[in-house]
Amino acid sequence: MSSSSRRQPPLWPSHIQYINAPRYHPSVPGPVRSFLISGTNPAPQKTPISFPPTYLVRIRYITEPSHPARGQNGLFAVRKILPRSHIIDYIGEVHCQDRAGSDYDLSLFRSEDGDNVGIDASVMGNEARFVNDYRGIRSKPNAVFVESRTSVQKGDEILVSYGKNWWRSRTAQTNALPDFA
Numbered sequence: 786m787s788s789s790s791r792r793q794p795p796l797w798p799s800h801i802q803y804i805n806a807p808r809y810h811p812s813v814p815g816p817v818r819s820f821l822i823s824g825t826n827p828a829p830q831k832t833p834i835s836f837p838p839t840y841l842v843r844i845r846y847i848t849e850p851s852h853p854a855r856g857q858n859g860l861f862a863v864r865k866i867l868p869r870s871h872i873i874d875y876i877g878e879v880h881c882q883d884r885a886g887s888d889y890d891l892s893l894f895r896s897e898d899g900d901n902v903g904i905d906a907s908v909m910g911n912e913a914r915f916v917n918d919y920r921g922i923r924s925k926p927n928a929v930f931v932e933s934r935t936s937v938q939k940g941d942e943i944l945v946s947y948g949k950n951w952w953r954s955r956t957a958q959t960n961a962l963p964d965f966a
């Protein structure tokens with residue numbers, strides 16, 4: 786199945802576009818885009834990079850009363866995931882804008898020219914956009930945005946740390962959770 790024909794997964798929200806490869810916002814300068822697409826090669830790559838589907842996780846609606854993201858979705862393991870496994874790529878819209886209001890925006894890097902490059906999955910993305918932060922759920926994350934840190938058991942929710950700054954900028958949630966600085 787080609788990357789463009791892959792179907793969206795169960796429970797995918799109808800108002801969010803499901804994508805299999807990053808999209809580039811016009812705010813991303815050409816050299817930054819070339820770097821991201823083809824490493825150090827400045828020549829734009831004609832064929833977009835496609836990312837393989839994941840068979841390790843699925844989206845699940847959270848109903849547990851004690852879960853701080855109850856009424857939202859989370860990403861859960863469908864089989865045991867060994868330490869250091871690649872779980873899923875975080876795909877979304879690559880941009881160089883201030884998107885402080887987005888809860889789905891990851892900072893990628895700062896370019897030599899000072900562009901802050903982010904990847905925002907608020908309006909388009911893949912299953913990775915449903916990864917929750919571990920706070921209030923487990924004592925520590927079981928994954929990082931680079932590689933799996935510990936083994937993950939079948940049925941476990943995939944949990945990362947969004948970082949203290951992310952939570953500090955959202956004071957309402959921070960007040961509700963105990964273990965922030």
Ligand SMILES: C[S@@+](CC[C@H](N)C(=O)[O-])C[C@H]1O[C@@H](n2cnc3c(N)ncnc32)[C@H](O)[C@@H]1O
Pocket residue numbers: 853854857858859888889914915916917918919920921922958
């Ligand atoms: C990237 S989204 C994660 C997916 C989200 N649960 C959903 O269904 O779209 C980030 C949002 O999830 C919620 N969230 C994630 N981790 C949380 C946690 N530990 N406690 C409370 N809310 C959390 C917050 O509403 C946050 O703004």
